[in-house]
Amino acid sequence: MTAPLDSAPGRLTIDLAALADNYSTLARRVAPARCAAVVKADAYGIGLERAVAAFWAAGARAFFVAHLGEGVLARNLLPEEAEIYVLNGLEGDADPADYGAHRLKPAIGSPEEFSRWTAFAARRGRPSPCALHLDTGMRRLGFDSLAALTIAMERDGAASGADLLMSHFVSSEIPDDPLNAIQIARFAAARAAFPHLRASFANSSAIFLPQRPIHDLARPGYALYGGNPTPGRPNPMRPVATLTVAVQQTRWIEAGVPCGYNARWTAKRRTRLATLLAGYADGLPRAAGATDEQPGAEVLLAGRRCPLVGRVSMDLVIADVTDVPEAAVRPGDRAELFGAGIEIDDFAARSGTIGYRLLTSLGRRYRRTYVGGQASS
Known part of the structure; x- marks a missing residue:
């Protein structure tokens, strides 16, 4: 299905x-x-x-x-x-x-x-x-x-x-x-x-x-x-896959308030969060979100890199969008997880995995669109 x-x-x-x-x-x-x-x-x-x-x-x-x-x-x-x-x-x-x-x-x-x-x-x-x-x-x-x-x-x-x-x-x-x-x-x-x-x-x-x-x-x-065959050096390959997901909800939380399963990440300041409609059931690594002990992956929203925070849930993940103008991130807007703006190897490394696993683990719930071939769909 x-x-x-x-x-x-x-x-x-x-x-x-x-x-x-x-x-x-x-x-x-x-x-x-x-x-x-x-x-x-x-x-x-x-x-x-x-x-x-x-x-x-x-x-x-x-x-x-x-x-x-x-x-x-x-x-x-x-x-x-x-x-x-x-x-x-x-x-x-x-x-x-x-x-x-x-x-x-x-x-x-x-x-x-x-x-x-x-x-x-x-x-x-x-x-x-x-x-x-x-x-x-x-x-x-x-x-x-x-x-x-x-x-x-x-x-x-x-x-x-x-x-x-x-x-x-x-x-x-x-x-x-x-x-x-x-x-x-x-x-x-x-x-x-x-x-x-x-x-x-x-x-x-x-x-x-x-x-x-x-x-x-x-x-x-x-x-x-699109994976980089020369880690640590500029990638000589063109990105092939771009993954974007929709923002479902935004909210403000105060400093000291935790978020996500097991409260593994706590806001250090008044923070605006954006909940994105993808999770580990869609192939995202559960460790992609930052915890209080270590940083996590970043996504691109309104042209700015925003950190993922808290443990990734089955169907959802949370991004810290405090530094993005409030009007620039609304429900229905799209976050790029990897593609032209964020290399797949970067997203994978910050998630504690490798790009190979990320690509081959992508779930079946994404809308797949092929461009640049003889016919797009």
Whole structure:
């Protein structure tokens, strides 16, 4: 169920032109390598259908999803020639034939998965394309050593249909983290062992590392959607998502009066509050509001940054608008939580979380409007 468009107090505006421009910016930066698009988690919460269309129009021909189900959805939306890789590999007891039927390429990450995939290829009578995932330090998925991967390939490499070697950075957003150099060296050794495979290592932040570990296929995700791949430096990406919510009520309280659940924030002066129609049921972090012990996030009202105060409720959050002219904030006016005025990473950091989680947690009660594409809605 989605909210009726005219009644939703929260509005999420998604700029498809900015999305396409972010892809083009990254594609130029990684050239002559190719640039894929990571579209997992419903394209980071902005909507898979519109996102893949925008990326395809911008030139993307390779896409990465997390799950089999996401891959099937993406395949139904994309032209036949699109490459679609499934990052989590063969899920649990999933039938490899389901991947083959939809021309999906799982990222094979263990000897067991490799055996299942090559057995499927043998039943099918031909190699079935896949990626090979080598763990170079994340310790989540992937062959746990180059030796293990080499043994598997020596046994059944021809049958595997592997066309891509990949790994994942641990700390690419921190340029001077020594783990980057360690992982780059490990991946270089693997690439030397399998020179016939295309290689993919660079996520959003790794594209900006001085070592340029781009290889053949970069696979940015968060940066495509406006997140800053270079924390602590100016964001080279355009904002894609803008979230605004309506003011429901304003009131004055006196100094010493608390507000919100558990009275965690107390007014230090006579204060004007504005209650906004969004809360944690809409994906806002519960810790976005300031307490007496620590500051919180800010929103933009009448062109001024205003702090959120008190614990975020399920459906409501409170902003301190004392420093905004009283006539400039009335019920029905709109507050920007993030967008062009407040970067999503700024709002997330002040809320005690990260922009990735904020984007992918946005609830279904927002009115979603797409602009900048071939058609707006």
